[in-house]
Amino acid sequence: MAMDPVLLSRVQFAFVVAFHIIFPTFTIGLSAYIAVLGALWVRTGQDRFHQLMRFWTRIFAVSFAMGVVSGIVMSYQFGTNWSHFSHVVGNVVGPLIGYEVLTAFFLEATFLGVLLFGFDRVPPWLYVLSGFFVAGGTAFSAFWILSANSWMQTPAGFVMKDGVAFPTDWLAVIFNPSFPYRFTHMVNAAYLTTGFVVLAVGARYLLAGRHVEVSRTMLRMAIGLVVILAPLQLFLGDQHGLNTLENQPIKVAAMEAHWDSNEAGVPFEIFAWPNEKTESNDYSLSVPHGASLLLTHSWDGKFKGLKSVPPQDRPPVPIVFFAFRIMVGLGLFMIAAAFVGAFLWWRGTMFETRWYLWIMSQCWWIGFIAVICGWITTEVGRQPWVVDGVLRTADAASPVPGDSVITTLILFVLAYATVFSFGIYYINRLIHRGPEEPTETSEGLAGAAMAAAHHTTARSLPRHS
Amino acid sequence: MDWYLPVIWAGLIGTAVAMYVILDGFDLGVGILFPFAANERQRDQMMRSVAPFWDGNETWLVLGGGGLWVAFPLAYSIIMPALYIPVIVMLLALVFRGVAFEFRTVSRSKTWLNVAFTVGSGLAAFAQGVILGGLIQGIKVTNGAFSGGPLDWATWFCLLCGLAMIAGYGLLGATWLTMKTEGPVSLRARHQAKVLLAAVLVFMAAVSIWTPLVDPRILARWLTLPNFYFLWPVPVVTAVVAYFCWRWLENGREVPPFLAAIALFLLGYLGLVISNFPYLVPPSLTVWETAAAPASQIFMLLGTLVLLPMILGYIAFVYWLFRGKVAEGESYH
Ligand code: HDD
Ligand code: HEM
Ligand code: HEM
Secondary structure, X not given: OOOOHXXXXXXXXXXXXXXXXXXXXXXXXXXXXXXXXXXXHHHHOOHHHHHHHHHHHHHHHHHHHHHHHHHHHHHHHHHHHOHHHHHHHHHHHHHHHHHHHHHHHHHHHHHHHHHHHOOOOOOHHHHXXXXXXXXXXXXXXXXXXXXXXXXXXXXXXXXXXXXXXXXXXXXXXXXXOOHHHHHHHHHHHHHHHHHHHHHHHHHHHHHHOOOHXXXXXHHHHHHHHHHHHXXXXXXXXXXXXXXXXXXXXXXXXXXXXXXXXXXXXOOEEEEEEEEOOOOEEEEXXXXXXXXXXXXXXXXXXXXXXXXXXXXHHOOOHHHHHHHHHHHHXXXXXXXXXXXXXXXXXXHOOOXXXXXXXXXXXXXXXXXXXXXXXXXXXXXXXXXXXEEOOOEEHHHOOOOOOHHHHHHHHHHHHHHHHHHHHHHHHHHHHHHHHOOOOOOOOOOHHHHHHHHHHHOOOOOOOOOOO | OOOHHHHHHXXXXXXXXXXXXXXXXXXXXXXXXXXXXXXXXXXXXXXXXHOOOHHHHHHHHHHHHHHHHHHOHHHHHHHHHHOHHHHHHHHHHHHHHHHHHHHHHHOOOOHHHHHHHHHHHHHHHHHXXXXXXXXXXXXXXXXXXXXXXXXXXXXXXXXXXXXXXXXXXXXXXXXXXXXXXXXXXXXHHHHHHHHHHHHHHHHHHHHHHHHHHHOHHHHHHHHOOOHHHHHOHHHHHHHHHXXXXXXXXXXXXXXXXXXXXXXXXXXXXXXXXXXXXOEEEOOOEEHHHHOOOHHHHHHHHHXXXXXXXXXXXXXXXXXXXXXXXXXXXXXXX
């Protein structure tokens, strides 16, 4: 039986990109956190910041490696599996990826070497600056790749000639209509996700009574961050949704499982089973007029429903609908968790409230799930188009037979499952091992530098260089 | 108009690929030589000699692939599906060897990670050779799209190129270790380099004889007059460089053998360019036929002219920062 290469390529792309995005989400946030810790250390000279910086840098190294290798896979996917896409929009999307390589990838990859191995070779300020370069690199990377992705959602600044896109206005291409929203929402998502990981690790240590001093620092920094960013994410997401309503109304209709354009006062479905056959929602539990209020800011506002386009032009509704709800649900949970934490902090009992610490120590993964669900909403929601209104997914694939794709898909699943399991296991081991406690020699910056340069762990030998 | 833009871009991508082959070549080579180390301490030392650099080195692969897409989207969209399986095998091999660097610092038992590092490095090198071979032997194109079969690359010629690549990267790795390490690792690498140098010469000769036989176009390129007058120095210089590489290895020199190995690679590369220019997708499509819109090439060129010197600058800084030899037992992190 010959299998459909397009469907297989979609599954493969979805799998490798969903795997990849886990690591950028964490490394964008963590590199910024490490840079901030470094800056605090250089400014205050306090050892706890340095301890935390070294600790998180080790975890960063493991995650970054997985981000890099899965990213290299991504950059070749366009050619191997979506060659027609590469040809049709290469003139426009290609340079955006090209700029990503030149402004971001070299920067982060090169200075990572300094961050990991340069501690005893460069002065502290340069060491910390390398941290900032790495963090900057990851943010530039997000800038360009999200510009490319947003252009595929809301293409602008180009003309079609002989079936190929030609750029006419680069600023319009880069700053296409959905880009500012997607960029801020995604970068904020990365910081939030990392904030909850740091929070979970700090809570885990406090519950076990280990590393108390640095754990309190982690908790304070994390709560301080998420109490601002979690509500901000709600605001950014809302703005993003309004922008999508303008540019990709059918995607929003799928997110809300909204069928009929003429309906006034559209309810917000808290839960429902969107039924694509009857073109209505089963088992619906909804807030009357909710969606109208959210999206049109009026009680009886109308917006486009799914029935306004023929079924073959609609995305798979249930996937979009549920992915969106999981993301928003987790977003609301994050806001609640942040506020409770801030309240306990204000009461002065945050470090002793064990039930709160326990819940938070279990919640390290929520950001990752929210990010993946967000991307599923975005990507599945724009189907059947790969470049909205320009190129259909079905026309974008490579002339590669289904047998080849199923083979590589199986290989990817096996390889990534192995790498991922070991990666998680090793990161967990690093967390279990914990930050190194300060040694007697560590007084101030110079002492800390000496201590780190000559530190001895159980199995690694002292360095002499 | 704009006939020169594609040529500039062909030059830039050629440079990126050459940078990749040399830089990632030596760290893949270190992976290929990994099993020959006597113990874990020596393996730590070998890995430490490349650990600060590998990630930056591999980025040239992204620039090569990405650059091909930016500047020659049509070529990219033909070559990648044509070599689908070797490309994906290469990527997966790079996944395993890449994570081995970091996992190895955390893991208690190193055996499986050593296997991942060695097999990943060797397989990546082999796949790259197959990709090269697949390009040289030509890609079937109809109406601007790949029209061959999924296993067109599975030929004896590609197999030969794959093995040649393993030997070549092994040579780069061995001369790198000769230069960058001390003690028994450096000594062993020096011996390995000699064996590998001999192997590389055999492979180069085999490929050079076979290529013109595969394709009369290439035969004509080298053996017609007046081309021959300009081209005969290429093999001669190659022989001279190989001789000096050997001498320097014999005489206990440390840096020159590595430079000579690089020069050998560049000469082989030059030979390929001579054989195939201006074809980007041999034997049918040239750099002009596959070029991106001039607006895209110019937009990217402006950025490249500013950014590439900066990149080269900070890469040079990092190599300078980690100058000197790595001692035995020197772990990483
Ligand atoms: C929002 C951010 C983001 C998104 C949506 C993506 N990436 Fe990514 N990528 C990064 C953010 C990032 C990063 C933060 O810069 C990484 C992740 C971890 C890392 O090591 O660098 C990275 C690494 C990374 C690398 C390796 C860079 C190196 O050698 O250092 C490549 C080639 C890509 N990515 C390519 C892609 C492609 C082709 C994507 C889309 C299909 C993609 N990334 C989605
Ligand atoms: C990083 C987070 C991302 C995730 C989790 C993600 C997820 C997905 C998913 C689930 C699909 C399959 C949709 C379907 O076939 O129903 C898809 C398709 C696709 N996405 Fe994304 N995506 C991400 C980012 C990007 C970016 C940054 C780009 C481009 C620059 C991109 C380009 C594509 C392309 C080319 C396809 C294939 C065509 C298709 O199947 O729609 N994606 N992605
Ligand atoms: C709190 C309420 C939230 C709202 C109202 C919201 C809203 C949205 C909307 C409307 C989209 C789809 C945009 C489109 O493609 O048209 C989206 C996408 C996305 N969301 Fe959210 N979001 C929320 C929370 C979160 C959280 C907590 C995270 C992760 C920590 C997150 C991560 C993402 C990501 C990664 C995407 C895909 C990229 C993009 O299109 O921006 N969101 N969000």
